[in-house]
Amino acid sequence: MKNLAPKLSLKEYENNFAELHPPFTPLTAKAEAERCLYCYDSPCTKSCPTHIDIPAFIKKISTDNLLGSAKTILDSNWVALTCAKACPVEVLCEGACVYNDKGEKPIEIGRLQRYAMDNYFRNSSPNIFTFSKKKNKSVGIIGSGPAGLACSAELTLLGYDVIIYEANKIPGGLNTWGIAPYKTRRQDSLKEIKLIKSLGVKIKTGIKVGETVSVEDIIKKHDAVFLGVGLGKSSELEIPGEELKGVYNAINFIEKVKSENWNSVKVGKRVAIIGAGNTSIDAATEAKRLGAEQVYIIYRRDTSQMSAYDFEFLLAKKDEILFYFNSAPKKIVGKKYVEGIECIKTKLISKGLKDKPKLTVIPKSEFIIPVDMVIKAIGQKSHNNFLNSIKELKMRDGKVVVNKKNYQTGNAKVFAGGDCINGGKEVVNAAYDGKMAAHGIDEYLSN
Ligand code: SF4
Numbered sequence: 180m181k182n183l184a185p186k187l188s189l190k191e192y193e194n195n196f197a198e199l200h201p202p203f204t205p206l207t208a209k210a211e212a213e214r215c216l217y218c219y220d221s222p223c224t225k226s227c228p229t230h231i232d233i234p235a236f237i238k239k240i241s242t243d244n245l246l247g248s249a250k251t252i253l254d255s256n257w258v259a260l261t262c263a264k265a266c267p268v269e270v271l272c273e274g275a276c277v278y279n280d281k282g283e284k285p286i287e288i289g290r291l292q293r294y295a296m297d298n299y300f301r302n303s304s305p306n307i308f309t310f311s312k313k314k315n316k317s318v319g320i321i322g323s324g325p326a327g328l329a330c331s332a333e334l335t336l337l338g339y340d341v342i343i344y345e346a347n348k349i350p351g352g353l354n355t356w357g358i359a360p361y362k363t364r365r366q367d368s369l370k371e372i373k374l375i376k377s378l379g380v381k382i383k384t385g386i387k388v389g390e391t392v393s394v395e396d397i398i399k400k401h402d403a404v405f406l407g408v409g410l411g412k413s414s415e416l417e418i419p420g421e422e423l424k425g426v427y428n429a430i431n432f433i434e435k436v437k438s439e440n441w442n443s444v445k446v447g448k449r450v451a452i453i454g455a456g457n458t459s460i461d462a463a464t465e466a467k468r469l470g471a472e473q474v475y476i477i478y479r480r481d482t483s484q485m486s487a488y489d490f491e492f493l494l495a496k497k498d499e500i501l502f503y504f505n506s507a508p509k510k511i512v513g514k515k516y517v518e519g520i521e522c523i524k525t526k527l528i529s530k531g532l533k534d535k536p537k538l539t540v541i542p543k544s545e546f547i548i549p550v551d552m553v554i555k556a557i558g559q560k561s562h563n564n565f566l567n568s569i570k571e572l573k574m575r576d577g578k579v580v581v582n583k584k585n586y587q588t589g590n591a592k593v594f595a596g597g598d599c600i601n602g603g604k605e606v607v608n609a610a611y612d613g614k615m616a617a618h619g620i621d622e623y624l625s626n
Contacts (some may be wrong), residue, residue: 324352326597327407329613389565420511447552583620
């Protein structure tokens, strides 16, 4: 990079990446729990993708039964600490809380869930689970992200031997590598992995399916297989200058930031992020917190078309990120290093299909934004390489097709869940898929 942002002191990095939502104290947690109305037909529970019995776990906090509270949470969600901190609660449970209808602040469900889970892990994760009789059957799980972890934990309780095959050296997928550090730290994910391993799940790391081992061998070795793979490589912009030094993809950049070795992560003085989804916002606010002087988000559509949540958009604005809407990148400018990005203005020409109106460019409206670094955040491709080699498995629009009732693919022995079937949703959706797929696998192997 031509112009690097100056390094900060360790204290400055820690301050910049401090948690957005600090934990409750025992007193404030109890006071918040007592505010809950314990609604009979709780809309918060209905809006949680894992259907945690929210009034029940909150009630247990109010009566100082913190272990019981954690048990209620874990019964529905195996990665509940990560979800408590990283879930978009504003559009899920807290968004559905009845207090919103009264014009009052909703119950802080995420922070209360975090309070119960922090207490559980602080007390060395006691074994509070009931195991079924051993079934002498094994299940292979590909990918140790939230879907794979949830599936493995549930199958272990159901009596199966489970091996997870993970390409990375440190397991956890998105939970370990992809969530902004001001939401969750890597340590949170590692605590959940330690708990799941303590149930008997084996995790083999550094195993690249399709390279180190063939998917056929895994399918042959086990009685059933669960695909919990995330998405693959970042999509390319396919514009001139993409090969210049200083062009990065958001996933790699976020992974580096997640290492928490902030001093060693290179960031430009002026950074342009391409795309306006939640990943773009993460990359933008992380670049700013690493010391970038100015960060821009460039998006070819308008605000109404952004896939980022409103609260993420607000966070970016609070971090003084500047937005260029209706601006399409045309060329990355520079000789060897990035020196700028040339964009062209766009306008809407028709409503088009569903939520993707058609755009056209406005002739002679090109402009250049001087930047030192470009981060591409325009989505990811799926792992078609080894998925395509699984007999009878069907793909549609880059996603694995499953029977929504039991998560079984076209290959009866293979099940799938999480990002590879939904194209990239929340951690909590993957956790639910993994748990439900475990029951689909149990039903399949019991017949
Ligand atoms: Fe409590 Fe709100 Fe859920 Fe009602 S909707 S049970 S008040 S958290």
